[in-house]
Amino acid sequence: MDFDNLKLTNPLGLEPKREKSGSDTFRKYNYQYHWAFCRILDEHEIGSEFALFIEEHEDVTIADSLDVTKTTFELNQIKETSKRHTIHSLTNVSKGESKSLIAKLAESCCDKSYSQKISKVNFVSTGGYSFNIHKEGYNFEVIDSGELNDEEVKKVEDAISNISGIEGFIPKLAFVIPSLPEKGFDFVVEGKISSLISKIAPGLKYDANSIYECVIRDLNRKGENSFDYKNWDDALKRKAITSGQLSDVIEQHISRKPDENIVSEMIQILNDEYSLNSLARRKIVRGFNRYYTRKIASRDLIVKEVSNDIIRCIKNHAKKHTNARALEADVKKELNEKTLVFFPSQEDITGAFLYELLEGVEI
Template structure:
């Protein structure tokens, strides 16, 4: 043989185990791409209470959480009522019991909007009303007989008085054999939607974000502070957005930066402050292109209207006039004072393009 190490391998479990865990991380990656498309804030946690947790906000007062147990078991038979509720020898819980136990009765159970079992093997249509083959099954779509079995077995297993109704069973669209390629393709599609006619280095974006997911997933510490948990354990929409911006060539950004540079040239700014302001202007433009929410649209409209009134003033006085004329709600919605001024300058420049 050409290969001097061509003897059959003694052990392949390590490679198989890595493949299963690797799939979980890529499923989380695909989840964040889907959520980023909605242009809302979010955070993704891997290996925290459950395989994957999705938070729909970065604010602890409003955040709700989705729990996902992810199983790459494509070589196995479809899950049935029996396989989901059977406690195997040596195990403490059944598959469904383990999912429910991850949040039921915990201090945070009231902010869990759903708990889902994601399995590449799929689920038997015999447990679904009308025998439908669905890629997402909710409690309301399960046959009454199957549902009664689920409830009886789970109540007995976990000692609960009521069975939770926020359970879902999901067949993932991310294929195990091509999950890396699918995620990279998803990055390209998302950037194309966010920034039409722009270019991106999808492979570098993928490498940065998958490395970050892996790094955060390895963190084993508990955190009593929400901000610390976000920083050390999650991948947030803000980090994803910054990564997109760093590895993408966004159409129109160069023109905005050049005109903004001309506009602020007569302001009394040192190099450091000038550079900081230009970065803030670029960041505002990039966010505006990808996420034109109602506040941003109103802010831009009012700034450009005021600019038409005060455009004969020098730059410094022009900015002061616009700033003093804007509604307080629009001022506070732009972040820090530097971000606010950057937003005004960017909207002026956009009006001149």
């Protein structure tokens, strides 16, 4: 560093910027992406299955299932603003605009092929709200449309009256004040990652910054993708962050060694009963470690289902065998297809089997 430069004036700072809207626009979009990041962390914490889409009919759209036949959608319009919204500001048409804020939101939801699948429509504003309920002394983080008085509801109805298919829109409508601050939100999200991992899997070593960087880059990349996808699986891969994808990123950046006694017992079993060369044994140990990490860190439902299936099969056949390798052969024959597809290799199945045999099953 040239310390002499620390005392010198910046020539570019001597005049006010002619255009500042670019920075403001970037911050607003950046805020939306970080709000979306917080939402998927919240969903991950409670073990929910989800797919989150950026810029897909609304700023943030959240599907509550990866099964397209079962999923419903929550649509969120995000406003990063210091303005406190009233029913008037939400329902009146501002100068230079063709529609009110509420009308724009309704148009995203009403008279669409997916309208019946919408479960919730949120107007999210950092500036907060000033409704009649606030004059009564209440201060809610989420204000459902049912909390509005008759006059406020009437204004909403009038604002969307010329939009087709509005039946059912107002009952789904809610106004949300986000907990994510307007500034420093990237540090808040990174702290939320640390808090989440400490809560769901205490004692793990993890890299919150790397998790943050991976996910925010993926959110930005998928938000920039403006293509439409008629196929659901294509949409999940190319436009969404799913519960499984988030779990995978978190698992890749955490580490904790299994109990030394269990590892020693596994190595002993591999040496005595499997008659493997060192390379094959190493692959199984790696599979064991991967499965261990997923078990303690993942909130994905599939991990629990796979674990239950392996344990069930072990219990069904354990009394017939005194040898782990023979027991594994019978267990593999009974595992369901979903479990078999879960593992990328036979060594990974063996590693998971040995983990559950030594740690997860009382025989």
